[in-house]
Amino acid sequence: MTRRAAPLVRAAWALAAAFAVTLGILLAAGAPPFATLAVMAEGGLGSQAAALRTLAAFTPLLLCGAALCVTFAANLWNIGVEGQITMGAIFAQGCLRAADPAGGLPAGLDLALGLAASALGGLVWALLAGMLRTHGRVHEIFSGLGLNFVAMGVSLWLILGPWKRPGMASMSGTETLDQALWLPALGGRPMSMVGPILAVAAFVGAAWLLRRTFFGLTLAAVRQNALAATRLGLRPGLRILAAMGICGALAGLAGGILVAGLYHRLIPSISGNYGYTAILAVLLASGSLLALPAACLFFAVLTVGSVQLPLSLSLDSSLAGVLQGVLVLTLFAARRLRPLSRRREP
Amino acid sequence: MTVDYASALVAAVFFAAAPLMLAALGETVSERGGVINLSMDGTVLFAAMAAFAVARGCGNPWLGLLAGAGAGAAIALILAVFGLFLGASELAVGFVLTLFCRELAYFMGHGVARQPGPDLGSLSVPGLSDIPFLGQALFGQSPVVLLSLAALGLVWWFLARTRPGLVLRAVGESPRAAASRGVAVRRVQLLCCLAGGALAGCAGGLYSLSVKPGWGHPQGCEGAGWIALAIVIFGGWKPVRVAFGALFFAAIQVAGIALQDALPGLSGALFQIAPFPVMILTLLAVNLRRSTAFREAARRVPLLGRLMPRSAGGAPGAIAGALDKGF
Amino acid sequence: MDVVLSHIVKRFGQLIANDDVSLTLEAGRIHGLLGENGAGKSTLMKVLCGQLSPEAGEIVVDGAAHARLTPDAAAALGIGMLPQDPLDFPPLRVWENFALGGGPVLTRREARSRLEAVCSRMGFCLRPDVPVADLTVAERQHLELARLFDRDVRLLILDEPTSGISPAQKRTLFAVLRAFVSDGRRLVALVTHKLTEARELCDAVAILRHGRLAGSFAAPFDTQDVLTAMFGAEVAATATAAPPPPPEPLGLGTPVLRAANLVIADDKAVLRDVSLEVHPGEIVGLAGISGGGQEALLRGLAGIARSVAGELAIGGRDLAGRPATDFLAAGVHYLPAARMEEGLFPGLSLLDHVRLAFPDKRREARAIFAERCVGRFRLTNTPNARADALSGGNQQRLLLSLIPDDTRLLLADNPTRGLDAASIAQIWDHFRERAAAGAAVVFFSEDLDELLAQAGRVLVFFNRDMAADLPAASLDPGLVGDLMTGRSTAAANGGGSAP
Known part of the structure; x- marks a missing residue:
């Protein structure tokens, strides 16, 4: 086995083990295993509409995945992506509902402003968690998680309160935006391609930032040894804030694209678990930037495919999350089981 | 406000605090032994599902509670195998387990969702429940409260007064030093992780069998595990302080519900999320209190030191770098 | 008690820390183990007290040979070690530290009375309820010694015990060690890189150099011989020479x-x-x-x-x-x-370190590395090596x-x-x-x-x-x-x- 092939072999082992564990879980839940997997594959890839839905899920996943690569590079557990998506969506909705499509600015500029606002919303929310870490010594796992719940509460409050539909508040979300403020769908397609293009651009940008720039090197230095970075005057606190800010801006952008490109309104739980799923995707790619898009795509297929489960097989759609978790855990095991022979002395 | 109303509020606080206390005590045992079990939230949810499903299947809530404890220990076993024996990052595995167990709970629990099932019922200790004010809160309402207080006493006694408790604390402070004195470090850590997981599993059972009876997607106890993790830090890894932390957060939940009735103009969404900003603020206060800069400031202005809660000590040595860090 | 280390080999990856070392330790004596830092002294002693397993060789205690020892087995044989940095539990109380590890399971009261007994015997002053974090280095040493004496240790290994304690505390420690071996059944192994300490205390010394036994001498020994064994002939000459006097201030103008x-x-x-x-x-x-x-x-x-x-x-x-x-x-x-x-930064290359330290000149990092690190400071690694190597x-x-x-x-x-x-x-x-x-x-x-x-x-x-x-x-x-x-x-x- 060559060095280059080793990760592939590990991935194969992990897949096989994940498959076995999944079969066990499905049998334990009394579900027909193969029919279930077939429904998921069909739901995620079976038709053009399904493929477009998968692409729509892939967009926020890749954006958040790229965003998380930046924070992981600085050794930050940015669990707050979920809330940063939500805040981005809230800012975008706030900006777009204030826009007047009939007069004033051209619709393209309104949209650009809306997306910029969404990035700002995510940035603010991430910086809050970052400053709690750098200035308040609160670990970002707790601040991020707490802020996720807060962002969710704020969005619920807006939907049921100040931004409620005329007449009655509804859990189905705010009023739909004017069609002029939707991200444009080119060539008669049912979905805008602006989101996916932005996501790929963000991913390439993040990869370039981390691999090719001095900033990327300083983030690696902060991850490796924050004390030594302080000693060299690299100001780890500032760099942590910068990494959090970049991550938050991209996650917020994902929220803005969900509002302007997919739902065309603010809905409760608009972040749709994409933030947590993206963390799993980054862990599955295990630090490899090349593997990240593939991991995001795979998870998007699972997420979209599982939506069919309650209807066709009367199963809970959370099976997607189960599969994603199993896959990451088996990969951890496959990665750790090999070097068992050379155990270090204490 | 009448005495009866106040007494009822106190009873509600102890009732709501019971599962939080169990989960936080479980995490305390685990972290005092040097294992951070970040999967609390998933553990509590999955155990809640398992406990409810088994209780419904057997018709016996106590068997359900046992199943919940078993489920919690099983999840802790996965964490321990990865963290202690495969050398994976405890934080990463714990976080993945959090998400995985939550989704698995929803998936496996689909069949029993929104179904009626048994619960732990109520219980009154004759005599003790007649103590004025607190008697009803502690001994007059539910076995859940007694269970949480018993767990508190047991964990405190185990850690402070027994030989295995001493060994566990030693391992958590310095695994290397413990190994040099012939302690089987990984076995001790495995056991403390399993015990902590079982306690957290009990907490899940208390939710689905008593405090928020039933199962559903969502169940209603989402986020409780995270609050338990924060309570451990808030309580400085000391069982009694941790128990007070659980009461504090339960009081916030109860106050939210009470205020919601009193102020119908405000949205319920705001009260549901209230514990989370409070969680961040308490961590902020506790961590600033521990900083040298604050100690120095308090030396100059003694009033500052009296205003802030007293420092509750630091993290066990083995995990000090992992969650107690700051720049 | 007599202990023989026979043909011990211990490797860490590429590095051979102990290369076929044989050593005899006799009862009633204080043995010194001398050598430079990195010569393999501590490794050998960790093998002896069961913290490390040797790749080859055996440990013979009172005639019984062992291929390896565990900390438990070594403690059962009466081998105990006082490590260089205190290996204890700072937040735990003195009596809790005393009760932990080896020997019988002690209740709180038993542990406290036994601690009191051994302290009064050795002349230590330790309060049982104080957290160990509040003790001085010397007191932590006393606590560790008290614990080992209580467990009836017969071979006491001390690894650089005098770093971090004052000369007066050192005299007290040496007196305790002499009393410890005075009954002729117990023995001490003292690891040190200071020749003066060995001269003051030891009945015999063994010298390790680059993982091998470079010589052994019985007291009184010749300083020059020992130094030559420790450093080799050329370095020994300079090591004995006094360093040049420290420089004078360059003037009393503005202070730095x-x-x-x-x-x-x-x-x-x-x-x-x-x-x-x-x-x-x-x-x-x-x-x-x-x-x-x-x-x-x-x-x-x-x-x-x-x-x-x-x-x-x-x-x-x-x-x-x-x-x-x-x-x-x-x-x-x-x-x-x-x-x-x-x-x-353990995972970054040496070149990356240069880039991070001189950000303005990061494009010339290779030239800086060759000129400064290799040329002036005689660093022998390649620019792409990782710092943890x-x-x-x-x-x-x-x-x-x-x-x-x-x-x-x-x-x-x-x-x-x-x-x-x-x-x-x-x-x-x-x-x-x-x-x-x-x-x-x-x-x-x-x-x-x-x-x-x-x-x-x-x-x-x-x-x-x-x-x-x-x-x-x-x-x-x-x-x-x-x-x-x-x-x-x-x-x-x-x-x-x-x-």
Whole structure:
């Protein structure tokens, strides 16, 4: 086995083990295993509409995945992506509902402003968690998680309160935006391609930032040894804030694209678990930037495919999350089981 | 406000605090032994599902509670195998387990969702429940409260007064030093992780069998595990302080519900999320209190030191770098 | 009890720490194990007390051969070790530390009465309910010794026991060890790199060099023979020569460093009211037991620990309360004691270290590496090697090469700890060069002999306070030891302020 092939072999082992564990879980839940997997594959890839839905899920996943690569590079557990998506969506909705499509600015500029606002919303929310870490010594796992719940509460409050539909508040979300403020769908397609293009651009940008720039090197230095970075005057606190800010801006952008490109309104739980799923995707790619898009795509297929489960097989759609978790855990095991022979002395 | 109303509020606080206390005590045992079990939230949810499903299947809530404890220990076993024996990052595995167990709970629990099932019922200790004010809160309402207080006493006694408790604390402070004195470090850590997981599993059972009876997607106890993790830090890894932390957060939940009735103009969404900003603020206060800069400031202005809660000590040595860090 | 180590081999990856070492330890004697840092002394002793398993060879205790020992098995045979850094549980109480590990399971009351018994026998004074974190290094040693004596240890191994304790405490320790072997059945193995200690205490010494046994001598032994065995013939000649006298200050003009009533808040401790001036060309040594405040002073002067009150000026610029970057801009650099933990990035290449240290010249990193790191500091690794592959000496060479030439104040925390003789000599030559070029050097060393030999002026710290500021020539190790343990004050010795 060559060095280059080793990760592939590990991935194969992990897949096989994940498959076995999944079969066990499905049998334990009394579900027909193969029919279930077939429904998921069909739901995620079976038709053009399904493929477009998968692409729509892939967009926020890749954006958040790229965003998380930046924070992981600085050794930050940015669990707050979920809330940063939500805040981005809230800012975008706030900006777009204030826009007047009939007069004033051209619709393209309104949209650009809306997306910029969404990035700002995510940035603010991430910086809050970052400053709690750098200035308040609160670990970002707790601040991020707490802020996720807060962002969710704020969005619920807006939907049921100040931004409620005329007449009655509804859990189905705010009023739909004017069609002029939707991200444009080119060539008669049912979905805008602006989101996916932005996501790929963000991913390439993040990869370039981390691999090719001095900033990327300083983030690696902060991850490796924050004390030594302080000693060299690299100001780890500032760099942590910068990494959090970049991550938050991209996650917020994902929220803005969900509002302007997919739902065309603010809905409760608009972040749709994409933030947590993206963390799993980054862990599955295990630090490899090349593997990240593939991991995001795979998870998007699972997420979209599982939506069919309650209807066709009367199963809970959370099976997607189960599969994603199993896959990451088996990969951890496959990665750790090999070097068992050379155990270090204490 | 009448005495009866106040007494009822106190009873509600102890009732709501019971599962939080169990989960936080479980995490305390685990972290005092040097294992951070970040999967609390998933553990509590999955155990809640398992406990409810088994209780419904057997018709016996106590068997359900046992199943919940078993489920919690099983999840802790996965964490321990990865963290202690495969050398994976405890934080990463714990976080993945959090998400995985939550989704698995929803998936496996689909069949029993929104179904009626048994619960732990109520219980009154004759005599003790007649103590004025607190008697009803502690001994007059539910076995859940007694269970949480018993767990508190047991964990405190185990850690402070027994030989295995001493060994566990030693391992958590310095695994290397413990190994040099012939302690089987990984076995001790495995056991403390399993015990902590079982306690957290009990907490899940208390939710689905008593405090928020039933199962559903969502169940209603989402986020409780995270609050338990924060309570451990808030309580400085000391069982009694941790128990007070659980009461504090339960009081916030109860106050939210009470205020919601009193102020119908405000949205319920705001009260549901209230514990989370409070969680961040308490961590902020506790961590600033521990900083040298604050100690120095308090030396100059003694009033500052009296205003802030007293420092509750630091993290066990083995995990000090992992969650107690700051720049 | 007689112990024979026979043909022990122990490897760490590529490195052979013990290469076929055989050694006989006889009852009733104090055996010294001498050698440079990195010679394999500690490894051999860890094999003997069961913390490491050897690849080959055996351990024969009273005639019974063992291929390897575990900590439990070694304790059962009566082998106990006092490690170099206290290996105990700081937040736990004294009696809890005493009760843990080996021997019978003790109840709280039993543990306390046995601790009292062994303390009164050995003349130690330990309060059972105090957390170990509140003890001094010497008291932690006493606690560990009390525990080992209580478990009826017969072979007592001590690894560099005198680093971090004062000369008076050292005398007490040596008396305890002599009493310990006096019954003729027990024995002591003392690991040290200091020949004077071995001469003072040991009945026989064995010398390790590069993992091999380089010689063994019975007392009284010839200094030159031992040194030759330790270092080889050429280095031994220079090791015995006295170092050149420390440089004089280059003039009393503007001080490089001026602090008045400075209060420094470090992570663990607060250092109060320090006032001092350091002039260009000075080499100032700091003395104190661990936690005495000298480490906090170094970090405070580097801007890493915050100064919360008082004045602090570097090169005339007021820097009190400013962030670490301002200190760097003013030409202050800090060399940490924990080189890998605080100084280097384990997973990054050496070239990346150069880029990070000289960000303005990062395009010429390769040239800088070749010229500075390899050319001037004799670093022997390739530019693409990772920092975690460096030996201790090369770690320090890399750290020194990353400090720019225009540094005005160089702060060093135990710059030579754990290094071999050649590296130590290189470091002191380099510091003297920097001082001659107009920089000031402030360093802390736990080794009092080194401190007095290299510094022109010594500041002694006790209990997070500066206890004395005296010219090195007026001091001897005993006096410094008394000052840093609070047994004496500067005023009582007629000392005053330095020039």
